[in-house]
Amino acid sequence: MSAFNEAGVENLFVVHSLRYFLQVAESAGFSKAAAVLNVPQPTLSRSIRRLEEHFKARLFDRNGRGALLTEAGESLYQHGKAILLRLEQAQAEVAEISNNPAGSAVLALGPVAGKVLSSVVAERFLKEVPNSKLRIVESYTGFVLEWVANGRVDIGLLYEDALTPTLKGERLWIEEPVLVSARTRPLAGVETIPFAELENIPLILPGRPHGLRLRVDEVAAELGMRLNIVLEVDGLSGILDLVRRGVGCSILTPPALYSYKYDGDIVLTKLTDPVISSTVVAVTSKQKPMTNTVKTLLQIVREEARKVRIAGNVEAGGRRRSDNVEVLQPRLIPRSHAG
Template sequence: MDIKQLRSFIHIAELGSLSRAADRLNLSQPALSRQLNLLEENLNTQLLERTGRGVKLTEAGRILAERARVILGDLARLEADLSERRDHVTGHVNIGLPPSAGIVITGALVEAVRERYPELSLSIAEDLTGDIQEGLLSGRLDVGALHDGMISRSLHSEPLWREDLFLISHPSQVPENATEIAFEDVVRLPLIMPTPKHGLRAKMQEAAFRAGRPLMPVVEADALRVLVDLVHRGLGHTVLPRSSLVAELSTGRLKARRIVQPGMARTVMLSWLQDRPLSAGAKAVIDTLRELAGTVPMGD
């Protein structure tokens, strides 16, 4: 049984599509199909059934997918343990951070890594949670921060910090001394929100569905800078953690009201690919992020 074939099979099983798995793995679909055929021949069993919408696992395929995740995870940890050099960390680490988390942690992360591991270089990409997840799954990123939600089972994920969410508004649109706002009142306002690809939008839509309220933003924008600028212009309101807008809130440029009834929060998750060995550099970054997470403000 070939390890490469197992890794490819896990991606096919997760996505339910040969074409999408081929895109993620940067392979042609015929090449991926050959890997699957060889795996089925070696095991002498059918692992997938073709459907009109893609593929689905057979019973044998389901068993293999569960066992393969364990095997590949153990192999990755073994390879990392055998190759690790804790006394001399070098190399390069690619990190993905969503914009709001990046504002909070990037400076401290780079400062700490440069001080402790001067021969380790970093590339930091700021992107949406969905794009960071795809970067981790494809191997383009070594370590990433994701917001809780639909995180792939192929990723190891652990909580870094929790963020309370606030309604962010222009000062002229906030009643005097108002510090809280009910969720049902939030969804009645003209909202400026990220597109559905963003984890925050998905969280808002889920809360709106539970409340029996429609969520219909007046503007969609996936850039934090654009969201903040549009709110400052008085064109609507948005939802963000306070920690990502410290400067704007401290100067009074924007106002924040805690969302209540129900309260809203999200968790920033530290993530990496389970079946890919972590370099000593990636482990150093992970340990540093774990340490720095304790310094991040959770709410007020």
């Protein structure tokens, strides 16, 4: 066998063993990793031993409770993840170039972002990438963040406040929530209300881990006040119906109201002292390859988010901030004008 072929075989072995190595590291033990990989434990042990010989370094400290990475192992773990991710990306891109119809992407977003983006993004995706598949998942910010972090989804739309230090998001728009109440309630003629006065108002809010609920709870804690939450409802239509009936008030973001068929039954009151603002961002998973299909999906999300910003500001006289991300203003569509 030539030296070139020997090197090629050795490199293939290293790539194969890296997969085993990463699983042992993540399982913190050989027996659990062997079960996950569905390979005999002796085979796994031999593979790791050969990898240690290849790098001339001990990669694990083995004890009766499992196996922990050494300093050298920690270094290889970081490089190994990056190497395998690049290989997966190359494989996916080559498949797409070969017109492989199996190209796919998964988009996760919150209920409000889903309300304004899901259908238009899906429609454009089908037209622009007809041979690829798109899956859209709607859930709360906490779950979207988890799915992006572990690679379950390619792109997640969530509130910037929820991001961890290792994740960075591309800003799409800023939301300033408002108090929504029935016209029959005493707030009908009030334009602004200090946040502290919410203590005496019955509220209908989504449960945790909804991003807006987390933000509202955070502000209440900072002010040392207890909110009067009479109902937790995880659904925009349910919340708005209860508000309209006068059961309680709610705190909602402008996009949640964009398709509400208004006939004078609810009023919006701006929250002050402090003004709450939340930034919606798009985050791509570092655990999955950025294929051409995913890149196209991200561009569609960017463009449709821009349309949302324009609609939310031109029609309501919105303003710009220094970072050039518009603050969406609340607007209500009269029932007679609703489609």
